[in-house]
Amino acid sequence: MTERAATYAEVFAVREYRYLFGAYLLSLAGDQITAVTVAYVVYTGTGSAALSAAAYASSYLAWLTAGPLLSGLADRFPRRRVLVVCDLARAALIPLAALPDVAAPALVVLLFLVNLLRPPFVAARAALMPEVLDGDRYPVANGVDNICAQVVQVVGFAVGGSLVALLSLRGALLVDAGTFLVSALLIMVGVRRRPAPRPAAGPARPDRAAGLRIIRTDPRLRAYVLVLWTASSFTYAAEGLMAPLARQYGGGAGTVGLLLAAAPTGMALGGVALTRFCPPAVRPRLILPLAVLSAGVLAAVWLVPPLWLVLTLLLLAGAASAFAVPLNALFGRAVPAQLRGRAFGVAITGLSGFQGLAMVTAGLAADRWTPTTVIGFSGLSGALVVLALAPLWPRRAAVVTDGVERLRTPSIADGPTAKVGGGRR
Numbered sequence: 001m002t003e004r005a006a007t008y009a010e011v012f013a014v015r016e017y018r019y020l021f022g023a024y025l026l027s028l029a030g031d032q033i034t035a036v037t038v039a040y041v042v043y044t045g046t047g048s049a050a051l052s053a054a055a056y057a058s059s060y061l062a063w064l065t066a067g068p069l070l071s072g073l074a075d076r077f078p079r080r081r082v083l084v085v086c087d088l089a090r091a092a093l094i095p096l097a098a099l100p101d102v103a104a105p106a107l108v109v110l111l112f113l114v115n116l117l118r119p120p121f122v123a124a125r126a127a128l129m130p131e132v133l134d135g136d137r138y139p140v141a142n143g144v145d146n147i148c149a150q151v152v153q154v155v156g157f158a159v160g161g162s163l164v165a166l167l168s169l170r171g172a173l174l175v176d177a178g179t180f181l182v183s184a185l186l187i188m189v190g191v192r193r194r195p196a197p198r199p200a201a202g203p204a205r206p207d208r209a210a211g212l213r214i215i216r217t218d219p220r221l222r223a224y225v226l227v228l229w230t231a232s233s234f235t236y237a238a239e240g241l242m243a244p245l246a247r248q249y250g251g252g253a254g255t256v257g258l259l260l261a262a263a264p265t266g267m268a269l270g271g272v273a274l275t276r277f278c279p280p281a282v283r284p285r286l287i288l289p290l291a292v293l294s295a296g297v298l299a300a301v302w303l304v305p306p307l308w309l310v311l312t313l314l315l316l317a318g319a320a321s322a323f324a325v326p327l328n329a330l331f332g333r334a335v336p337a338q339l340r341g342r343a344f345g346v347a348i349t350g351l352s353g354f355q356g357l358a359m360v361t362a363g364l365a366a367d368r369w370t371p372t373t374v375i376g377f378s379g380l381s382g383a384l385v386v387l388a389l390a391p392l393w394p395r396r397a398a399v400v401t402d403g404v405e406r407l408r409t410p411s412i413a414d415g416p417t418a419k420v421g422g423g424r425r
Contacts, residue, residue: 005280006136008144016132017141019190023183024125024145027087028152030179031118033163034090037172038097038111046104062115063352068211070116071123071345075210075338078196079124080187086121087184090114094177098170119345127340130332131194136280139329143275146325150264150271197338211342214335223392224331225347228324230389231291232351233358234382235317238298238375239263240359245371249307262311266318274322283326288386288393290323295382302376310372317379 012018074082093114097107133141163172215221238245239260246255270290274283297316305313335343358378365374 004136005276005278006140008140008276011133011137011141011144014133014137016191017137019186020125020128020132021141021144021148022190023083023087023186025148025152026179026183026186027121028149029155030090030094030176030183031115032152033172033176033179034094034111034114037163037169037176038107041097041169042104042107062112063119063349064356066116067119067349067352068209068342068345070120071349072211072342073120074124074127074341074345075197078194079128079341080191080193082120082124083128083187083191084184086117086124087180087187090117091177091180091184094173094180098173119348120341122348123341123345126328126332126344127197127337128191128194130340131337132191138332139280139283139326140275142328143271143322143325146271146322147268150268197340210339211344211346214339214343215346218334219392220334220394221331221343223389223394224327224334225350226389226392227288227291227386228327228347229350229354230385231294231382232321232324233354234295234378234385235298235321236263236355237358237362237378238301238314238317240363241366241371241375244366245310245375248371249310251307255307258311259314262314263318263321266315267321268318269315270319270322271325273319274325284330287323287327287330288390290320292383292386294318294320294323295379295386298379299376299383301372301379304370304372 012021093110096102097110102110129141130138163175167175215225242256242259246252246259249255274286278286294317297313297320300313301310331347332340332344362374362378365377
């Protein structure tokens with residue numbers, strides 16, 4: 001019998017998830033407000049676009065420099081404690097930006113320190129989710145998180161600027177710090193205490209490379225992250241070209257906003273379609289086709305279609321990018337609990353690094369060729385590379401034992417739904 005998709009009501013019926021969800025929204029909003037507010041302060045205080053960009057880009061740099069190292073904290077300490085400490089530390093650091101006569105380089109360093117606390121927070125939450133939610137509620141909750149992340153990403157930019165205008169810099173930063181304080185409070189009240197993950201058999205000293213090692217040596221995990229990194233990089237290379245693309249079409253700031261909002265909107269819609277209307281057994285089989293489509297659909301931009309069609313293509317690319325929702329669930333369940341934080345840290349670090357590199361490369365290419373040419377070439381290249389990775393994709397079914405996926409050879413009785421990693425649960 002095919003497992004039915006869990007409903008949103010069933011997901012939010014889990015008390016711990018409700019509190020984790022509220023804390024996630026507040027923490028994510030705080031990250032967005034921090035980035036916008038501090039970048040604004042740096043730019044208005046110095047007039048330097050380079051310093052302002054450095055402040056905003058510090059989140060990428062934080063993941064690249066410290067993501068794998070600090071994400072390991074989620075496997076060494078109780079994950080609830082890691083979440084609370086990260087939120088309280090950010091709430092304490094952010095008001096320092098409002099002190100008088102703080103130099104712009106110091107603000108950039110301060111924002112970098114704040115962003116260093118995001119990797120362990122994200123890793124601890126991701127590692128905790130499979131312990132809080134069982135069955136299909138886990139992947140559906142990932143879809144809910146994804147939808148809300150897209151909305152917060154769009155809204156957070158506007159809210160950050162509006163807070164500065166309405167409340168002054170000091171007031172905006174205090175509100176920002178408050179989001180992290182309330183997030184910590186929600187976690188302390190609503191998430192039950194759990195011991196630190198039991199270390200795997202082996203050396204007593206913490207192995208900071210264990211997350212990278214398990215991904216490198218497990219064929220499933222290696223295939224999962226390669227598909228995610230590749231498809232996302234080639235698809236979201238276009239995100240850094242929205243301003244020149246709008247200019248190519250004769251548009252202004254309003255057009256840039258529409259172009260930037262198209263992909264997140266599509267990803268939110270795709271997340272709903274996959275988690276609410278798609279049977280659980282079918283989702284794993286859609287990951288590869290959607291990954292190819294997420295990049296490949298942008299190849300049509302090469303033909304310089306009308307602006308409305310470009311927006312539609314970006315919307316479709318975003319919707320197909322929702323393949324990351326079931327992929328995240330497969331990844332989370334395939335990693336042993338005691339290594340989950342470090343493995344997620346490696347996956348997200350690689351994703352941030354490749355996306356950032358893709359955006360920079362696309363920007364350099366757009367200095368020589370038109371944005372439509374660069375976006376179209378990037379989409380076509382991404383689709384071809386994902387297709388080249390298809391032979392690496394696991395072809396055996398998986399069962400879940402003690403929260404961890406374990407491969408097995410499908411039997412005839414399993415029928416067609418057991419042919420792809422993910423299988424029945």
